[in-house]
Amino acid sequence: MTATKTEIDTLVVGAGQAxxxxxxxxxxLGVPHLVLERNRIAERWRTARWxxxxxxxxxxxDRFPGLEFNGYGPDDFVPKEKVADYFVQYxxxxxxxxxxxxxxxxxxRNTNRPGFTVETSEGxxxxxxxxxxxxxxxxxxxxxxxxxxxxxxQMHSANYRNPQDLPEGGVLVVGAGSSGVxxxxxxxxxxxxxxxxxxxxxxxxRSYRNRDFVWWLGVxxxxxxxxxxxxxxxxxxxxxxxHGSKGTVDFRALAxxxxxxxxxxxxxxxxxxxxxxxxxxxxxRGDDNYFSLxxxxxxxxxxxxxxxxxxxxxxxxxxxxxxxxxxxxxxDLAEAGISTIIWATGFSVDYSWLDVNAFDSNGKPQHQRGxxxxxxxxxxxxxxxxxxxxxxxxxxxxxxxxIADHIxxxxxxxxxxxxxxxxx
Ligand SMILES: Cc1cc2nc3c(=O)[nH]c(=O)nc-3n(C[C@H](O)[C@H](O)[C@H](O)COP(=O)(O)OP(=O)(O)OC[C@H]3O[C@@H](n4cnc5c(N)ncnc54)[C@H](O)[C@@H]3O)c2cc1C
Numbered sequence: 001m002t003a004t005k006t007e008i009d010t011l012v013v014g015a016g017q018a019x020x021x022x023x024x025x026x027x028x029l030g031v032p033h034l035v036l037e038r039n040r041i042a043e044r045w046r047t048a049r050w051x052x053x054x055x056x057x058x059x060x061x062d063r064f065p066g067l068e069f070n071g072y073g074p075d076d077f078v079p080k081e082k083v084a085d086y087f088v089q090y091x092x093x094x095x096x097x098x099x100x101x102x103x104x105x106x107x108x109r110n111t112n113r114p115g116f117t118v119e120t121s122e123g124x125x126x127x128x129x130x131x132x133x134x135x136x137x138x139x140x141x142x143x144x145x146x147x148x149x150x151x152x153x154q155m156h157s158a159n160y161r162n163p164q165d166l167p168e169g170g171v172l173v174v175g176a177g178s179s180g181v182x183x184x185x186x187x188x189x190x191x192x193x194x195x196x197x198x199x200x201x202x203x204x205x206r207s208y209r210n211r212d213f214v215w216w217l218g219v220x221x222x223x224x225x226x227x228x229x230x231x232x233x234x235x236x237x238x239x240x241x242x243h244g245s246k247g248t249v250d251f252r253a254l255a256x257x258x259x260x261x262x263x264x265x266x267x268x269x270x271x272x273x274x275x276x277x278x279x280x281x282x283x284x285r286g287d288d289n290y291f292s293l294x295x296x297x298x299x300x301x302x303x304x305x306x307x308x309x310x311x312x313x314x315x316x317x318x319x320x321x322x323x324x325x326x327x328x329x330x331x332d333l334a335e336a337g338i339s340t341i342i343w344a345t346g347f348s349v350d351y352s353w354l355d356v357n358a359f360d361s362n363g364k365p366q367h368q369r370g371x372x373x374x375x376x377x378x379x380x381x382x383x384x385x386x387x388x389x390x391x392x393x394x395x396x397x398x399x400x401x402x403i404a405d406h407i408x409x410x411x412x413x414x415x416x417x418x419x420x421x422x423x424x
Contacts, residue, residue: 008034010407011118011127013104013353015041015096018381019133020087021064021397023096025404031411035133036120038103041091044135045084051162052186053080054241055393056178057214062393064090075212077241083393108355109374116356116376129407131378132354132365136391137347146343147268152333157183157344163190169339170194172273172331174265176201177236180344181249185242188259193337195328197265197275198251198282202289203238206248208297209308213239216297223389236346238286248290251283255321262328273331280324287317349382370403376410378403 012022015037026033040046055062060074062083067090072078078086091098103121107130110117118125140156147154153167157179163186170193173184184196204213217223238249255261263279294314301308331338351359358365358372358379366373369386379385380403381396389395 006123007126008032009127009411010034010129010131011036011104011116011125012131012133013107014133014135014381015087015091015098015100016044016133016135016381017042017064017087017393018135018396018400019098019131020091020096021400022131022133022380022404023091023098024064024066024094024397025401026407027094027096029404029408031404031407033097034125035096035098036102036104037098037100038121040084040100041098042084042087044137045080045087048137048158049080050157050160050183050186052242053182054078055080055083056239056241057392058212058241061212061214061218064393064397066090067093075245077244104353106353106355109357109376114376129376129378129410130354130356131380131403131407132351133380134349134351136349136381136383138350139348140343141346141348142343143345145265145267146341147271149268149271149333152338153340155340155342157342158347160342163187163192166192167339170337171340171342172197172265172333172338173342173344175199175236175344175346176238176251177344177346178239180342181238181254182240182242183342183344184259185240185254185257188254188257193260194258195260195262195331195336195338196254197262198279199264200235200282201238201286202235203249203251203286204293205290205314206239206243207245208294208314209301209311211297211308212245213293216293216300217388219300220293220296223387223392223395225388226384226386228384235285250318251286252318252321252324255323256318260328261321261323262331268333271333273333275327275329275331277327277329279327280320283324291315370399371406378407 010031010033012019012035015035019035023035054077058075059069059072059078069078106119107116115126115128116130118127140158160183171187172195173180174197176196176198184194188194240247261279262275264276266274266276356374356377358374358377360366365379367379370379383391386399390399
């Protein structure tokens, strides 16, 4: 999109939604910058997600403030390719200085002079500042318990595309966050025998009393929570946009539709998978989360005298299925006809390219709202960067605003001249 540059004030690495949002705010503040993207704009929305994925939130919410989705109503759940197209269109809107097909290989701080040396696949760039916008979900994470069994096809959810691509036979989906639940549901509807391993999770209602849960989390202040509640570090969230406003994730309903639920996957030995006896507990925890949101929503409606229709059926619980009353604790994969394991077990980050003093001993970025401990280095798009909304489309836009503002302020300090310099 722009000519090759060898010096730039601010270099943004990555042109997903975070990089595009950064570029918009830097542009508004007049900060000279360049965005380098090794693939295409919003690449992960195109090629690191399964085919049928739609946005987890409705179009009125899961977008940037400056542009609506073309061809979709506010309550629609936009397909992933269209989400990627949206970011391309957004970048074009303000002529974002994005160069695609350029990978940042290494960044290190200069010695005895300001700034950073950036080695890229197309040469070396000098930058005063670096914004790492390389994504919250970079490296698919598969736990070490994965069996070393060549008979079984194993893949991470990032590599799953559709049911037709899988070999014949049943599937064990490990992890029941938003990815695992959606993939298990899709496979089950496609006629596959599915086992779904369910850990601790939240499962908000997709919608309640005519409002989507993203609205409830907004008005109840939940998106703005600045830190995870203690003890919830391993609690995932199970939501889907796949069935529109009717798509509340209900594990009992999934079981009634034929999915075999099991507890947390503990290990594999000689073709036998072992599951923790915690399925009932995990589902009860999800129920508590679900009902507490209904309670908070009801209280909000009453407090504010809102005219939203009651929805008593949302409080009805289906009977516990057999897999809850008589939990499966061991499963012989061959006997159960399982040919595939899908690991929907999350992601980790990879900053091996960023050789600066901004990480703790575990390699975790050290920062305050994205402003790192290494002056001039910023992170954007990370989970809980400033609050719960930080990895989401609309949340990252606000974090980018804060970081761009910080950069512009730093530039002002550096522009300052004392009286002697001014009069010289
Ligand atoms: C299955 C799934 C569904 C999701 N659904 C939603 C949703 O519906 N709504 C929502 O708000 N959020 C959703 N998210 C969360 C989040 O919005 C996405 O993960 C989003 O892709 C994050 O955007 P990002 O720009 O921070 O990172 P990414 O989209 O990962 O972008 C980072 C970019 O950096 C590039 N890059 C990385 N390293 C380098 C390098 N060294 N040099 C140059 N370029 C580099 C990559 O190619 C990539 O394009 C979802 C996440 C997942 C996993």
